[in-house]
Amino acid sequence: MALFSPESKKQVRNCLPPLEVCTVRRESLSTEWHEVGRGAFGRVYKARHKHWGIDVAVKVLKENARITERLWSRHIGDIECAIEKVLTILDSTKQQEACKFNYVAVQNSVAEVELDSLTVSDKTMTRNEKAKFVDQNRPALIQRVSHALAIAEELGDMVHNETYSLIQAKEKNQDKVRELYSSTLRSGGEKVKAAFYDALKKHEPSLMQDLEKRN
Template sequence: MALLSGERIDNDHLGENWEWIGAGGFGDVYKTRHKSLGLDMAIKLVRQDPRSIMPKEKALYEEASHMDKASFDFVLRIYGIYQGCPPVKGLSMQQGIVIEFMERGSIETLQNALFDREAGKAIPPPWPLAFRLAHHVALGMNFLHSIGLLHQDLKPGNVLLNDDLNAKLGDFGLSRVSASILNSDEAAVGGTKKYTPPEAFDLNYKPVRSFDIYSYGILLWSIFAGEEPYPGADYERVVLRIPKGDRPNCEGLCQKDVEGLKALVDLMRKCWDTEPSKRPIFSEIHKVTDSVFTKHKKDIRHAVNEVLQKLDSPTSGQHSRLRVASSRTSTTPDEPISVDVVDNPACPSQQTSVSAGTKCLTVEDKAKFVDDKMPDLVQDTEQVMDIIDEVRHMFHKEAYSTIKAEKTPQEKMRALYDGPFRSAGEVLKAAFYDALKKRAPELMRKLDG
């Protein structure tokens, strides 16, 4: 569908039921259905970043033009530009991008779902699937670079999965026309810090293809390990240590006896080489990933079915927990948070309710309380970290560390409201409400009074 020839999508084209499914670098993402096409689609609504000098309309069309140019099997498809008033409470006239809906979320979603919470350890996907994911990303990135585009934010949350767990590259909010092709001074540095190459921490750096190649190497490690790199490292330490040569630990991978794995471990190490000129290019990379995946291709159907059975099991984390990806604000590093809501046996008729006192309050009730009492909570909440510790499992360690680093309780609360609360919404606020009742009962009595 030709976006740049003038394709526009408004409320007349879309269903009235919009489901919030997450947030990205530019704004919130909703799922709805296109009436005439009969397809589920994702609507990425754009909110203006107060730190950005680029108007949101320009940012919107820039991202859309990149996605339209990058029409490819392993790149997310764009259907058009949305303009209208969404049927969502609190929203007025909006602009956004209408994109392909990916049923299984992202690699990050998959990692969260496979994580063994009882044992407290990451469970990577079966090797045939892991190798296919690595190959699909390599093919998508090779195509982007071949047409002069950089991605600049390659990470698990931006590799999306369809219902068969095939991968497509998404979120082109940071992509820029390749500086190595156009020699443009407008190329900007972006990307999540754990996936950012050491040279990019120089304020004068202008991104080229080697930026994405470094990110791909770190992404490979994350896919094979089943988790984020540098667990436990805070934002400042990551920024300090990556330029000094620190990289994810490959010792565990090197000990595994899996055909082809050594070749990909060698590849990832070359990709994250400190010297950009020594990193391979994607036209070479995809040949390596193709060779390894071909060795395991006969087992891919079994591997995919095995994972889908886990994801669709009644005991799967996808059924008992809701995970929400959040964007960063100026108060938090650019890492997503994860929010879990455990089904509440005290309110069997309301799986999205949580027991509070002697009655069941809905998630919406609790979230409204936290919103309505924002000035009081910012001013009067003293034991902020004690309360957050009650729901610490809902955060990635980087988000937790960022809030903890704020000096005063008021600053911690503002960081919570401006960051995780702003994007994760009602689910996290409801859990925070319960933690308040447990950890700060006198404050809650005061607020209730």
């Protein structure tokens, strides 16, 4: 005998929070509970945008949940916690513009990504543009790069063993970078210069950020 009638399932489906939002482990709930729980986040989302208010949304959820009184009483703590989390996100004035992204994050437990940390150059610069940057900023890079040896190691086989030994033998960072330019970057073409650019982004992030602002 089915736990819920078709009509009961329909009513609960329209009001209960989806399992992805609950802190209850799926294994502890019946297949039917999982089935009727889907799609409710969208209902609450619409309710908030119709200005129903949190109290009304919670009331609707709880009244309809009487159909599943036994399961509600068993998992009320987790369900109320889930409801509160969902409504807190939807009611946040700080994240109103990004509520759709928050919905996806809640459903999939995706960690928040700080997109602002990515510069335009990280996402769009071509190999040719990176090479031009390396050429145009040659004087500043020679004077200001402080991790020349680490960058040379990052380039790997692009730097010949003899060149690496020469760089390693230099005492000043300026001389190390100057040697890298004259022995490797000048003849390496766009591919090597682009790799040098990427190595600079990794080992000299503050310097690169400053130079990119100036260009």
